[in-house]
Amino acid sequence: MKNFALIGAAGYIAPRHMKAIKETGNELAVAYDINDSVGIIDSISPSSEFFTEFERFSDHCYKLKRDNSKKIDIVSICSPNYLHHSHIAASLRMGADVICEKPLVPTESVLNELIEVEKETGHKVYNILQLRHHDAILKLKDKIAAANREEKYEVELTYITSRGKWYLESWKGDLNKSFGIATNIGVHFFDMLHFIFGDLVESEVYYTGETKAGGYLEYDKARVRWFLSIDANDLPESVKGKQPTYRSIDIEGEEIEFSGGFTDLHTISYQEILAGRGYGLEDARFGVKTVEYIRHAKDVVTDESKLHPYLSKFLLG
Structure with missing residues (x-):
């Protein structure tokens, strides 16, 4: 059994990490968040220590190092995106390994600093x-690899995850803290495309706004029109009123809808890490490079045929 600490315990994604810690047979020993709305801890690990000040949290973790049976083995980080780098570095220097939510860091230079x-610390x-x-996704990856065809696949990636007005009022609506829609909700989808279709050849960005973004990515094995949105109005009619999220990969007319089973993947991720x-x-480098480019690219439509249908409707009517 390993002892875990959790940074960002009051956040949206933290309960999935708490659940993964418990389901892999480990102990949440201490948690930290500047907000104290963390009552969910009682259902996971009611004996956990909790702090609302990072200094007290880190001091507690340092003291635990004196007892090998109580020292923190792994720190899970669910804090706002712009704090990931600082929290990862501090956790490594505490003598712990780290599991961090996406997006790991905003730029490749910060990634290199963490390496x-x-x-320096000998931790991971x-x-x-x-x-x-x-x-x-694993089945699709195997299918693409087995086909081994020369021509590139024509792909549409659509991810719409409904968010209320709170989203733009929170840190997620601040570009300096979340790094924008494409980074905050898109990075693991871009990683997925790389995982399936190989290295990136070309990237174009056609639109970036507060609630949606879209563009074109070309990989070794695919040409991808992508569209991301947090606006419920963008949901297809087939799912409106039935589910708040829509995740789809369309490969030359064959749709793979992978919204189901998404919330259980953190436990599987933890199992794989612990094994x-x-x-x-x-492994995170590709996604970091992709979203770093997207953030700095100018919104220019060079070829209307490369527009995702949802984005084409939005831009061209």
Whole structure:
């Protein structure tokens, strides 16, 4: 059994990490968040220590190092995106390995800095790249590899996850903290595309806004029109009123809808990490590079045929 600490315990994604810690037979020993709306801890690990100040949290973790049976083995990080780098580095220096939510860091230079901290401390950072564990994605990857065809696949990626007005009022609506829609909700989808279709050849960005973004990505094996949105009005009529989220990959008219089974992937990710098969910093590099480029690209439509249908309707009517 390993002892876990959790940074960002009051966040949206934290309960999935708490559940994964419990379901893998480990102990949530201490948690931290500046907000104290963390009553869910009682259903996971009621004896956990909890702090609302990072200094007290880190001091407590340092003291635990004196007892090998109580020291923190792994810190799970669910804090706002812009704090990931600082929290990862601090956790490594505490003498713990790290499991961090996406997006791991905003730029490749920050990723390289964390590689140096790994070397200095002898501890390891793992990224949650949960779509690499989704059964439908694994089957698709195997199917594409087995086909071994020369021509590239024509693909449409659609991800719509309904969010209320709170989203833009929170840190997620602040570009300096979330790094925008494509980074905050898109990075693991771009990683998934790389996982299935190989290295990136070309990237174009056609629109980036507060609630949606879209563009074109070309990989070794595919040409992908992508569309991301947090606006419920963008949901297809077939799912409106039935589910708040729609995840789809359409490959030349064959749709793979992979919304189901998504919430259980954190436990699988933890199982793989604890078994020594987790995805580290180098595995995260592709996604980091992709979203870094997207954030700095200018919105220019070079070829209307490359527009995702949802984006074409939005831009061209």
